[in-house]
Amino acid sequence: MFHLAWFLSWQVQSWNGTWSGEGGDEWNHPDLYVDMTKSLERAGFDYIMFEDGAFVPDSYGGNHDWWLARARSVPKQDPMQLLPILSQHTERLGLVGTMSTSFYPPYMAARTMATIDHLTHGRAGVNLVTSHNTRTAQNFGHEDIFEHDLRYDMADEWIELVKQLWGSWDADALVQDRARNVYVDGAKVRPIDFHGKWHSSRGPLNTLAPPQGNPVICQAGGSGPGRALAAKHCDTLLAQVESVEAMKEYRADVRARMVEAGRDPDSCKVLFIVSPVLGETQEDAEAKNERMLAGFKADISVNLANMSYASGVDFAQYDLDEPFPDLSGTNATRSSMVMMAENAKGMTLRQAAESNVRRSVDLVGTPDAVAAQMGEIVEEVGGDGFLISGNVNRRYIAEITDGLAPELRKRGLIRDGYTHEQFRDNLLEF
Template sequence: MPREMHLVGYCCVTPTWHNNGAWRHFESDGIEALNPERYENIARILERGKFDGMFFVDVLMLNDMHGGSFAPNLRQPGQTWMLEPMQLLSAIARVTTHLGLSATMSTSFYHPYHIARSFATLDHMSGGRAAWNIVTSTNDNEARNFGKDALLDKAVRYDFADEVVEACQALWRSWDEGALIHDRENGIYADPSKVHYVNYEGRFVRTRGPLTTPRSPQTSPVLMQAGSSDRGRQFAARWAEVVFTLHADKAHMKAFYDDLKGRVIKAGRDPGHCAILPGIDVVIGETESIAREKADYINSLVSAELGVAEISNAIGVDLSEYPLDKPVHDMEITQGARGMLDLILQGAGDKTLRDAGYIWGVRQMAPQVIGTPAMIADFMQEYFEADACDGFIISPSLSPTAYAQFVTGVVPELQRRGIFRNDYRGRTFRENLRDHGGG
């Protein structure tokens, strides 16, 4: 079967996604950010487009890194306040039948027993469509919300995360296949011999088990991850089935793709079982000029100052101490989320901090792809066939309009070219991911 790309829709329970001014657009559903019907509608659109899944970002604090205040992120809403995504996905599971459902949960704050039980439950509720976006967290203020003074060192956080995933895997397998036998005649509902203690004990993590939740359709959820540092890539090579990444151009995408696929092979895994999906923001028009006019207007609503505040939050460094006209490459920053900072510098060139804030406010370092459906498909096909990716995380600058335009315009183009499925062929999220390869 020819290689076909994967598509996952990007979401946050916030007024806007990457473009921090899009909520101001008259077509935006951003003012409905707390209404679950907003996300149910997006999910239905994505499922009509045969997307592999939808993916919810989550944070565990009101961002206040910039200037020591959360005011910038509330006055002009960035990705700062969010509902708990697992409960929202449980609702979405009831209005969809094929779409994979991914939520973010931090290994730094949630015990593996809680994580394993939550995702096993979602997997049951969705009929095998759950996915866990694994994060280790990057901001000490998140730690303070959970009664800790600070996060562990980054390298140790990933060691800790390895143990959390190991423990979760053991818990998900604490019920054997066929443990539920439903024998009415003999009055036996479950076979106790097929349920086992885990007794996992690592350096950081302990859990006895067994899980209270029977084995789910996928056994374990699909595992997603987005780390870009060397240690994050090592973690992804061991565990990730979907990798979300941000790169400003094809050369950086290709370098990341080749490096991570090589690590997956060294980890003893099938590289086709790790789909690498860079994020792209799309603005679609009936003609190129219409699309560019739309993008110009949407981007004119962006706040560069908020973008700088969002970079502060992303890298864990207060940038309010730097003048906005200072060239980014002259800023000696070594602490914080270095991997994220490197991604920001990819697109900064000799630009100032204000310029970087505007770029971040427009697309958060993902390419903003502007054009007709055929032009968008051309871009995606070029990167896909260059083995720079296995598909894309689609983050429209305008929701829900651009999701619908992508599904009605771009998806048929990809299908006509034979590089995207015409229908779902699997029953679970993992089956659909592996049905047509990952590179």
């Protein structure tokens, strides 16, 4: 059996397509996501994960116009506020939002996540990112983003502190002894007096220990320091790679790092991004896939902008028919840049942009065929599962939750219901 999760942003989803519905008006309200999380839970997903970033991009074209016109990464809302609402309409699905370890004060982060874990009865998770964008840094009063490896160093200390705050109340601190008129036992609540290189906090936290102890921690950094951080702290890791071989290497590497860090490698689930393209027949799915690829190729500004987003390099400044530029000097995302540069070897910028369309293994076919393929991949890789990412509209959600998921379940590849009440218990069940 393997795990499924869904990756999206709380931003404008589909608004200008055949199946967008009222997407342009409803993206910033809960209903679409309430419908979606109910469907995901019916389908047996482990969690929904909302990525985030606190800036208006302007890395492509020298200003923010392209991004605003296309509604790409802006407008965007803080997913943490949405999670408790979604918990009111679901019972078991894990609910993950994103926080930046570079800019979120650790005490506030610990408090917010503890609060959400209480509100959701132990279904909260946090995707920890170090942030790779200069504009984010500037929004928080810095001139530039911290250096890549330093960001991970700071993140390690940040997580250590946050975990200590979560642990600053014993799980049995709440006694509610009416006879003695004692609500909380003071002996079971302690300051942490944390004085690190980057962060300090006295503590203790000012609420009860989160129901899960530590809310689920998720991470997606693919570089050496990113993987090391995940191996030390994470319950689930999100990875973007282009082949089954690379999936195998990635998972084996993270598991080896976990053993080195003294952890059981089965206690972190590595999920790989995929965007299945489903059809009534194989021909139908392939035709749909061809249409999608042709759409990307007809407007390479989307891929150029995506590349600018990940690298911080403005690809609008280059001649499209010159060789792909050297990216080695940037301080943004590392693993995606390595993948981008590998992919672009010997190509012009135009060729690279045209080929940089789907950076994951292809899953194209009927639900039955794709389910079989997913089973084979997990068998080959050794386990864990997939993170679905795709155009969020009700049609695509139904294709996955009511087309693909039943086929996966029929094969015994995904869960048929939830054994436990809390997120981590379900995640680590198999």
